[in-house]
Amino acid sequence: MSIDSVFVHKMWNDHELSKMVSGGIPFPMLSDAGGKVGTVYGIYDDAAGVETRGRFIIDPDGVVQGFEVLTPPVGRNVSETLRQIQAFQLVRNSKGSEATPSGWKPGKMTLKPGPDLVGKVWEIWKTDQAFE
Template sequence: MSVDSMFVHKMWNDHELSKMVEGGIPYPMLSDGGGKIGTLYGIYDDEAGIETRGRFIIDPDGNVQGFEVLTPPVGRNVEESIRQIQAFQLVRNSKGTEATPSGWKPGKMTLKPGPALVGKVWEVWKTKMAFDK
């Protein structure tokens, strides 16, 4: 979503993005003229008249699970967004019985929060796991 019109989105997709992504952009490119929605989400820069790089992960109940906002010159890390979605999905599927520690990736160890884990995280989770590849 940006403040550009849907017509400009079409031109950008057809003339540039479709050369980067085969078949063009697969998801809807939304238009937010005037930044009304961006203002609602707290990421619209009214001095510059643009949206900053806000990214919101919204779960199937319509609740915001996470967000990240960057100033324009720095791009996002898509892999990190996907990792977060995978983590939120795991937690949701476990109905809150599992949690993903720092550095978690799919297939890695999760934590089972409960009285038995209090003061014992150090036994199962090591600092180097925050940097696991």
């Protein structure tokens, strides 16, 4: 979503993005003239008249699980967004009984928070695992 019109979205898709992504952009390119939606989401830059790089992960109940906002010159890390979605999905599927430690990726160990784990994380999880 940006403040550009759908016509400009079409031009950008047809003339540039479709040359990077075969078949063009596979999701809706949303238009927010005037930044009304961006304002509600708190990422509209009034002074510049544009939306900053806000990224929101919204779960199947419509609840915001995470967000990140960057200033315009720095691009996002899509892999990190996907990793976070996978982590939120795991937590949701476990009905909150499992938690994903720092640096968790699919296949790595999760933690089961409870009275027995208080003060014992150091025994089963090492900081090196955050960087694997």
